[in-house]
Amino acid sequence: MSATRIGIVTKEWPPAVYGGAGVHVVQLTQALRKVAGIEVDVHCFGGARSDGAFGYETPADFSSANPALQALATDLAIAQNLGNVDVIHSHTWYANMAGHTASLLYGTPHIVSAHSLEPLRPWKAEQLGGGYQISSWAEKIAYEAADAIIAVSDGMRGDVLKAYPNVDPAKVITIRNGVDTDKFAPNNDDSILNECGISGRYAMFVGRITRQKGLAHLLRAWKNVPAEYGLVLAAGSPDEETVGNEVAALIAELQKTRRNVWWIKEMLPHDSLTAALTHADLFLCPSIYEPLGIVNLEAMACETAVLASRVGGIPEVVTDKVTGELVEYSEDHARFETDLSSAITSLMSQPELLEKYGKAGRARAQSEFGWDTVAAQTIELYKKVIR
Secondary structure, three states: OOOEEEEEEEOOEOOEOOOHHHHHHHHHHHHHOOOOOEEEEEEEEOOOOOOOOEEEOOOHHHOOOOHHHHHHHHHHHHHOOOOOOOEEEEEOHHHHHHHHHHHHHHOOOEEEEEOOOHHHOOOHHHHHOOHHHHHHHHHHHHHHHOOEEEEOOHHHHHHHHHHOOOOOHHHEEEOOOOOOOOOOOOOOOOHHHHHHOOOOOEEEEEEEOOHHHOHHHHHHHHOOOOOOOEEEEEEEOOOOHHHHHHHHHHHHHHHHHOOOEEEEOOOOOHHHHHHHHHHOOEEEEOOOOOOOOHHHHHHHHOOOEEEEEOOOOHHHOOOEOOOEEEEOOOOOHHHHHHHHHHHHHHHHOOHHHHHHHHHHHHHHHHHHOOHHHHHHHHHHHHHHHHO
16 A cells, blocks of 8 residues: 655744744654654745755745745745645645645645634734735635644634634644653753853743743733742744834843843753753743643643643643643733732742642643654544545
8 A cells, every 4th residue: 555645834844943833843744754654745935955855945036025925925836846745734824825725736635734823913913014914814715725624722723713714613623732752851951051140940931022922921020020030031033123122121121130030042952942941940931822832841841830821722731730820811911910920929939839730741741742642643634634
């Protein structure tokens, strides 16, 4: 019997992985390739690669175009090379139109993974301008026509059906993200702490600088956290200048009175990241929108307690009062920030509880979020749409 060939389409692929969707694509691909009878071709943005992936440059005529137009032009270049696969699996709106167009062209089943939704990220207009209308249109067209949609959480499934009421609920399937608990595991090496001058007990944030991640709320909340507790921010790649400047100003304001606020702007090497997560007393995820939150799984796998906002799929990962605690997100931002600072202060004052949450978090990551399970569920869906 011939192998089933999967065409994965993604904007992000190493070394250009900067968000949860990119992490998901890499780890899903690795897990799929371990399964007998499955072959995976990766088609990605960013130009030619030497790792076997098919990389595509933005077509020259679109080099100075709006990013949304650049994505669509790249998608068309990818689509013409998807004629030899059994199923197309696209990730994020950047890649969805490549899958949709190829599906129309070749009659190949197309599956979309819903990592986020444009209607729920209105702040993207700050980054894309009028291109936000284009990205929203592209996502809607692809979702409504897809043979199946993978939601990374039950919360995301509900969001898909609410945002796109014309989508048949039967074709929206929840398959949660996974985490590699061998790769993300407790790492007690303290060299990254010495290198960055980090000392004392600290909480940690990891993520892009974007409205979605709630970093500005965390920084305002931190003003009311006792100064004895440190804060490590592994945060870079601002979506656009306004939010980047706002975050930079808030960090500078904190650093004027606190010597234990450290900002790491560059992406940490993997071993340094796991070490910093392991040494943290508490991982912070103050997102205002989060379909699942792979970063929470990564922190849990490193045996670190999590404090996160109760939004999207986060409650499906962080079990309140078991692997960490949840704070209600509120449109009343002052209230949200007050609740954040109170929860941080309370948890940081209870190191034994944090240790208990951390151990429970790693156990949950190992038992519930293995990539072999994710791959098996995904392959089952592939077989269903191919039939």
